[in-house]
Amino acid sequence: MYRLVLIGESGSGKSASGNTILNRQEFEASPSATSVTRTCQSGNSQLGENGVLVVDTPGFFGNNLTESQSRAEIFKCVRLCAQGPHAFILTIQIGRYAEQERRVVDQMVSVFGEITLKNYSVVLFTRGDDLEKMTLQEYLRTAPQELNDLLSRCGGRYHVFNNRDRNNRKQVTELLETVKRMVNTNHGGYYVFPDHVIMEKIVAGLAAGAVVGACAGVCPPVAVGLVLGKAVTVTVGVTCAAVGGGLGARAGKDAASVKDAVVKGAIAGAIAGAVVRQY
Ligand SMILES: Nc1nc2c(ncn2[C@@H]2O[C@H](COP(=O)(O)OP(=O)(O)OP(=O)(O)O)[C@@H](O)[C@H]2O)c(=O)[nH]1
Ligand SMILES: [Mg+2]
DSSP: OEEEEEEESTTSSHHHHHHHHHTSOOSOOOOOSSOSOOSOEEEEEOOTTTOEEEEEOOOSSSSSSOHHHHHHHHHHHHHHTTTOOSEEEEEEETTOOSHHHHHHHHHHHHHHOHHHHHHHEEEEEEOGGGGTTOOHHHHHHHSOHHHHHHHHHTTTOEEEOOTTOTTOHHHHHHHHHHHHHHHHHTTTOOOOOOHHHHHHHHHHHHHHHHHHHHHHHHHHHHHHHHHHTOOOOSHHHHHHHHHHHHHHHHHHHTOSSHHHHHHHHHHHHHHHHHHHTTO
16 A cells, blocks of 8 residues: 655645545645644545555644644654655645745755655645646746756656546546656655654653653652751662653654654653652
8 A cells, every 4th residue: 555645835735635636525625824734634545556545744834833743743644654655745736836835845854854855755736727728847837946946856756636626537546656656666665764863862862861860860869868867879860760761762752853852851751750769
């Protein structure tokens, strides 16, 4: 089963395109000024020889989530794709390529790396009906160079959907053909987070968890020990650091960023310290 993640600016037609691919009203799509999709959702269908799983995501921008919440949602959606997605479908409205769209691409590269564009992305233009008599090629000749550069960065893979014409199944088959070719080129591979990104978050979570865990576990007993004139062993501190570090590393692995990993690690450490010193 091919696993596809729809990514794009809020209102660019991700949910509508997901519905066109699945040929049913799986995701809510509407002409709202604010973001419609708030959390990642998925739906699948036995399309073609392989079947597809489509993951719809909240818009990177133009939603009411903070950047960190957006990133966390995006990470979650990649995890909805089992081991990782075969393709990122980057939706862009016909007639638009401005600051917002550029930022989506920059953000995508900063979260997933340039390799995502090169090996795992297909640009999907939506509102194909707005082309009227124009072909996509003619439209691209009038489009900004930067948009054409983006298509090159995505290995020249792009398609157009008219989501008002869901019965046009040819547009879907053509998109899936491109996905299939790309997956074959990748020898069946799919996108996985680079190890170093995960490692950085694990280390950040571990360090924060260990330090905060040790402090939370040791500081109150030290204070109490001073008051009561009792000696305090380092065992409590070491145990708290170990448990806090372990929990911090686990929390860090799933965090949206290194900064988030530090916060989550610290919280895990504080809880570990508080619990461990009870025993
Ligand atoms: N005419 C036309 N309208 C479209 C097309 N694709 C999407 N729309 C409309 O554009 C609006 C926004 O589409 P959505 O699919 O909700 O956009 P989204 O990217 O999921 O938006 P968020 O969930 O807010 O991030 C809806 O009213 C869609 O019906 C298209 O190909 N043609
Ligand atoms: Mg949506």
